[in-house]
Amino acid sequence: MEKQQLGASNLFISKLGLGCMSLGTDENKAKDIIKAALDVGINYFDTADLYDFGVNEEIVGKSLKSVRDQVIIATKVGNRWNKDQTGWTWDPSKSYIKEAVKASLQRLQTDYIDLYQLHGGTIEDNIDETIEAFEDLKKEGLIRYYGLSSIRPNVIREYVQKSNIISVMMQYSLLDRRPEETVLSLLKENNISVVTRGALAKGILSEKALTKIPQQGYLSYTNKELVELVKGIESKLVKKNRSMTELALKYNLNNETVAAVITGASSIHQIKENAHVLQGNPLTMEEYLLLQELSKQTSYSDHR
Structure with missing residues (x-):
């Protein structure tokens, strides 16, 4: 699978990464899915200390231990589980980040994390202190690089100006084109890569599209608008040997x-299918512009 450079780093990641949150806690099943991901050429695995109270990191660590030098492990920090595990609080403090990284390293059974991401962020945070924590961890060799996982333009802007982030993970899809307004161009200007989640929009942009459309709609789309959009894409593009999943993933790329x-995966079939549709030619300019014409250009209303 083709790999691309992540920002200005020396990390080269597969165009398709595995979002590990959906792996579940059945260790054998999860290991099989991760092995399938490796078999199709995926080298980028994204987890977080929040997922399944840390069990997700443990499973990822065990599954990748034998190929550690061949993969890129990304995890996240900032959400702190309450003692009774009924919820979590936001804690981007330097002291917590430096404490949490040690627990993640232990669960992942590794000496270093390739990409350590702040799992959110608000404009009210002490951003300078948070950056200081990540910079310390780099100097200590516990992380190779750090990034941000956020959809808030005001937070992203602060980190672009003040830090050495190499990437921003954000929600982006044909149904959520908000990043196109300003964020993508800002990151391009600063040689910071984007890693996207939600490209399939909870299955609405998949082969099961018409069965996945929620009655209440999705983001700025009503149910009726989604039906019209999906039917338009199917009639104008899917019939030309492009699958809905392929169009959705390649639109982002x-x-x-x-x-x-x-993308997440709860089965080996999903891994193979997503990897398969990324093979072959990218979208033509005609296809790309038609998808933009059929969908909405939306803007962020909050956190600007």
């Missing part, structure tokens, strides 16, 4: 700032 699309 058409933007040169996007280094990889992250």
